[in-house]
């Protein structure tokens with residue numbers, strides 16, 4: 001055979017596959033029952049310009065599973081698309097100084113070329129792009145369905161504002177009080193915003209964890225984010241405002257010790273208190289400072305701060321009038337944004353009370369776990385008291401059992417240009433009017449100056465902004481905010497099932513055939529964002545009768561992070577990090593194989609150029625050894641094909657189990673390497689041809705180009721369609737027998753041994769037995785007698 005030339009054979013097979021439409025999924029004809037489908041999906045990339053090794057890991061993993069399931073006879077759907085709207089694309093455009101559309105589309109061309117260069121088995125017929133009007137028309141259409149069911153609504157709210165990106169962020173996009181994108185400290189701003197009512201599904205999002213096979217830690221992250229807690233809602237009356245203000249507490253048993261009432265600075269009552277309070281100015285100053293800080297930052301502050309409002313609330317249990325304070329250690333995101341402070345039994349309330357010399361009353365004997373100084377409830381156990389107090393307050397209309405969630409509705413308005421327009425017209429006489437379905441899409445206009453400027457860039461585009469009211473025909477104005485790009489990605493996996501449908505986002509028949517996604521792969525950093533939003537969308541669409549399932553992603557895998565270790569590489573070679581450049585140097589197969597060989601795919605990994613060179617050497621050896629097998633004349637088999645064939649069957653069993661059941665991707669490569677090593681010792685040994693075919697067949701999901709070429713050399717065709725090899729159980733079990741171990745002729749132990757073992761190995765087994773050792777007792781061994789297949793006798 002000729003020498004191994006990865007570049008030539010990779011280009012050749014990529015052409016063959018494309019011409020054969022090898023990896024394009026066929027939709028079933030109407031009326032046909034689903035039969036072994038497998039929907040394989042990795043999170044879609046945003047077209048930032050270049051693939052990086054993290055992408056290579058993600059999509060090669062998906063590729064191995066794609067081939068694995070295809071060759072198990074399943075119809076596999078494995079599409080690709082572009083998360084092309086949103087901040088990353090727009091920020092890239094600002095950085096590079098061009099128009100987001102231009103830059104996005106240029107990047108898409110480049111990233112697709114790189115993906116094709118790596119030979120991934122992708123159905124390129126179903127590509128979607130978030131910024132394509134054929135796609136975002138349906139994003140708008142879905143928004144209108146949510147709006148009809150009051151699952152999308154508009155309200156004024158304090159939102160996370162990134163002063164650098166000049167836009168609102170979802171809670172999920174704020175990490176430790178900072179913008180996830182640029183790290184700027186986020187501010188609170190009160191703005192009219194669009195929200196999705198994801199909180200209506202808080203319980204369903206928790207319960208339906210039972211339906212999906214996800215990593216436990218991901219479910220835990222979501223569970224904590226949703227933050228369900230059971231407790232009670234108690235009403236505190238503020239007479240001066242003629243209002244009952246609810247608080248949520250999990251410690252109703254301590255209500256007799258509630259000596260003050262504290263509001264978050266964002267609480268809706270605060271504005272009115274500022275107007276009416278004698279120390280309104282002090283309050284106003286405090287609140288505006290507090291709003292400039294954000295959640296976690298505030299909660300973690302060393303010293304508690306706050307201002308007395310001048311108002312009093314009535315404790316529903318003691319009927320005492322307790323002072324109402326505003327303090328920024330109370331967060332609007334938790335409970336109702338108001339708390340009954342119990343300095344006697346809550347650490348943070350205690351710090352606050354100490355700081356301002358406010359009364360501390362103890363109402364639970366913490367040691368005994370019983371209530372004290374709590375009227376008729378004194379002496380009761382805490383749990384019992386909690387129930388009794390809520391019931392008692394309930395009878396007086398001052399309380400009820402309640403459940404509180406940490407989860408908040410998803411604010412999705414963005415004051416940015418590069419996003420999906422929200423199909424709404426504001427009419428002076430009709431109010432908020434949805435754009436009718438048959439006028440979709442509301443196209444994103446081309447604008448010169450798309451840069452963020454605090455107000456939405458679309459708001460300065462008068463021509464586009466003015467639109468007739470769909471209801472009365474009068475002059476209205478369009479919504480100038482655009483949608484968070486996470487709206488685009490909350491349903492894209494459904495569109496792939498019917499990507500060219502121009503009558504509806506997807507047909508029920510096809511979405512139910514392919515959906516839900518059987519295996520999803522992506523970063524755990526999306527646990528509270530994309531993964532939660534997608535689950536929410538699918539639940540709503542299920543209720544709308546558009547999909548027949550309630551969960552989008554049946555099984556989920558998180559790949560680790562790929563770091564580039566070692567400085568040697570960048571010094572000696574220049575910074576050769578782009579996967580397509582590595583593919584040019586080593587071949588796509590080497591890049592693919594290496595990224596899965598370097599370590600377990602779910603753990604962080606360092607990759608080095610030395611490593612990829614090692615994998616390249618393996619591929620050249622595979623090439624050479626299979627070539628030698630092709631040229632060798634295999635001896636006639638005499639029924640016992642020998643150790644090589646058995647090794648091949650063992651390798652099949654291991655690789656199949658690792659990929660299919662254990663979901664481990666590096667060990668199968670090592671197993672094939674081992675098989676190739678054994679084969680290399682004698683390429684004309686009995687069973688060599690079978691072992692070579694097996695090695696090539698098993699490595700195909702990882703290194704499909706070289707595998708295909710060697711498969712042809714072995715005289716076969718179309719490996720990508722060949723059934724996955726099956727291990728012959730009979731050949732797997734090494735033949736064993738019970739070896740009897742004797743000392744001085746008396747049986748001391750019995751162990752299992754293989755017929756292949758040499759006499760020396762059998763003696764070693766005898767000496768390793770602890771029961772035999774007891775009788776050897778450091779005595780001198782005079783003789784060892786071995787009866788092959790039966791026993792070892794040691795004479796001392």
Ligand SMILES: [Zn+2]
Pocket residue numbers: 162163164165166179180181182183184
């Ligand atoms: Zn930012």
Ligand SMILES: [Zn+2]
Pocket residue numbers: 427428429430431433469470471472473474
């Ligand atoms: Zn109107």
